Amino acid sequence: MASTATERQHHVEENSFSRRNSLSYESDDSHESSVITLSSVNRFEDEKGHKVVESHNYHHHFSEEEYRQLSRKMVGDAFRKRIESIDLDTCQTGSEDSFFVADLGVIYRQHLRWTKVLPRVEPFYAVKCNNDSRVLGMMAKLGLGFDCASKNELTTILNLGVDPSKVIYANPCKTPSYLRYVAEQTEVKLMTFDNADELYKCKRFFPNAHLLLRIMTDDSTSLCQLSVKFGASMDATKPLLQLAKELELNVVGVAFHVGSGCADPNTFTESVKNARQVFDQAKELGMPDMHVLDVGGGFESETFEASAKVLNQALDDYFPDDNSGLRVIAEPGRYYVATAFSLATNVIGRRWVDQDACRAMVYINDGVYGNLNCIMYDHQLPVPKVLAYNGDDRQFLYGADDMNCQGKYEMSFWGPTCDGLDCITTSCKMPVAVDVGDWIYFDTVGAYTLCAASSFNGFDTHKTDVVYVCSDFRTRDVL
Numbered sequence: 418m419a420s421t422a423t424e425r426q427h428h429v430e431e432n433s434f435s436r437r438n439s440l441s442y443e444s445d446d447s448h449e450s451s452v453i454t455l456s457s458v459n460r461f462e463d464e465k466g467h468k469v470v471e472s473h474n475y476h477h478h479f480s481e482e483e484y485r486q487l488s489r490k491m492v493g494d495a496f497r498k499r500i501e502s503i504d505l506d507t508c509q510t511g512s513e514d515s516f517f518v519a520d521l522g523v524i525y526r527q528h529l530r531w532t533k534v535l536p537r538v539e540p541f542y543a544v545k546c547n548n549d550s551r552v553l554g555m556m557a558k559l560g561l562g563f564d565c566a567s568k569n570e571l572t573t574i575l576n577l578g579v580d581p582s583k584v585i586y587a588n589p590c591k592t593p594s595y596l597r598y599v600a601e602q603t604e605v606k607l608m609t610f611d612n613a614d615e616l617y618k619c620k621r622f623f624p625n626a627h628l629l630l631r632i633m634t635d636d637s638t639s640l641c642q643l644s645v646k647f648g649a650s651m652d653a654t655k656p657l658l659q660l661a662k663e664l665e666l667n668v669v670g671v672a673f674h675v676g677s678g679c680a681d682p683n684t685f686t687e688s689v690k691n692a693r694q695v696f697d698q699a700k701e702l703g704m705p706d707m708h709v710l711d712v713g714g715g716f717e718s719e720t721f722e723a724s725a726k727v728l729n730q731a732l733d734d735y736f737p738d739d740n741s742g743l744r745v746i747a748e749p750g751r752y753y754v755a756t757a758f759s760l761a762t763n764v765i766g767r768r769w770v771d772q773d774a775c776r777a778m779v780y781i782n783d784g785v786y787g788n789l790n791c792i793m794y795d796h797q798l799p800v801p802k803v804l805a806y807n808g809d810d811r812q813f814l815y816g817a818d819d820m821n822c823q824g825k826y827e828m829s830f831w832g833p834t835c836d837g838l839d840c841i842t843t844s845c846k847m848p849v850a851v852d853v854g855d856w857i858y859f860d861t862v863g864a865y866t867l868c869a870a871s872s873f874n875g876f877d878t879h880k881t882d883v884v885y886v887c888s889d890f891r892t893r894d895v896l
Contacts, residue, residue, distance in 0.1 A: 515783035522889030523757035546750030558895040670709030689731035751864035758863030784832015787878025804856035824848035
């Protein structure tokens with residue numbers, strides 16, 4: 418189906434919610450895909466039966482802005498199609514439950530960006546950040562490595578057919594039976610430690626492990642500070658290396674983590690410098706040459722280039738690429754998935770606090786015990802925006818950023834549980850008088866959200882549906 422550049426970039430702020438069933442699907446059972454005529458995209462199922470909507474191959478090199486616009490268009494179409502299929506008067510129980518729309522094309526482009534900007538560093542995706550099966554499968558086919566912290570995560574990744582050499586058991590404090598499982602039932606060898614007791618544990622349960630000494634970092638500017646829990650101080654590194662040598666354990670390198678959501682890229686410089694010092698200490702002790710450096714996570718999409726520039730320079734300064742056989746890996750999480758997921762929630766209640774002053778409390782069917790747990794656990798402040806408004810002038814407002822987050826209505830947003838802590842935001846400006854049956858959405862909720870959702874109070878937010886789209890035709894081979 419031919420399409421011009423203008424046709425590809427439908428305006429994402431089109432307020433035509435009243436035009437019911439506006440997406441026209443032409444289904445043909447003799448072909449793998451159906452065609453969505455409005456969006457010029459392909460729709461198909463992958464080998465596991467997941468529904469995927471993919472951008473059409475125009476044989477055109479899109480700019481980043483074109484990709485962004487196409488992504489917004491496809492996510493908006495997916496939102497619209499799902500919510501327009503729900504009638505609160507007749508739908509089955511739970512049909513209006515919250516749901517995600519995930520654009521796999523965003524993840525693919527983040528990977529291309531990584532390989533371009535950090536060519537020396539192998540990404541080992543942090544499974545804990547977002548363990549969606551479709552995301553993990555795509556990453557495995559793209560050749561990413563994986564950072565796992567538990568038996569379940571290890572099993573999940575190995576069942577995808579990932580080579581054990583591309584998996585790191587990156588938990589400095591491992592459950593003994595899990596450690597024994599890794600030693601006896603997998604071929605994963607790479608793992609971290611940061612204290613003497615962990616070395617004794619490894620000697621007992623997995624003496625052939627390939628160990629990375631995790632060192633402490635200054636993560637005071639990071640969103641989530643990890644050095645309060647993990648990492649050996651620089652005063653402790655040489656004694657730990659000496660103990661590992663006496664126990665005849667294989668210490669093959671150094672690991673560090675500057676903290677999740679690192680705000681100061683210069684932290685990488687000091688950390689790489691300290692890692693160099695530990696490499697030199699091992700050499701002084703007569704240990705075999707180390708050959709792995711794990712620079713951890715802390716990468717964010719908004720500051721990625723700045724962080725990569727600092728890290729690349731630090732690597733060049735302290736670990737020059739001189740064919741020494743050094744393997745540099747990292748453990749990115751939110752960088753890959755945060756911007757790829759959006760969440761739609763349904764308004765289940767409203768209570769006017771002061772109707773004359775346009776102030777109200779709004780209750781939605783997801784919250785801090787569900788997919789918005791990032792508020793409590795990840796220090797995030799997700800912003801509610803109107804997705805669909807069912808007032809006198811029915812509107813579909815996805816992407817209407819010039820209207821959302823402003824207006825005369827001041828509303829607080831609350832989750833569905835009976836806990837007063839289930840508050841999403843205490844004050845937010847809304848362009849319309851949001852009411853029961855309307856839809857609210859949240860952008861950039863792919864990191865530390867669905868992976869930690871619970872069934873607290875009987876709300877099954879840990880089973881939230883994900884609708885997949887793909888705004889990049891180049892991913893077809895890996896889908």
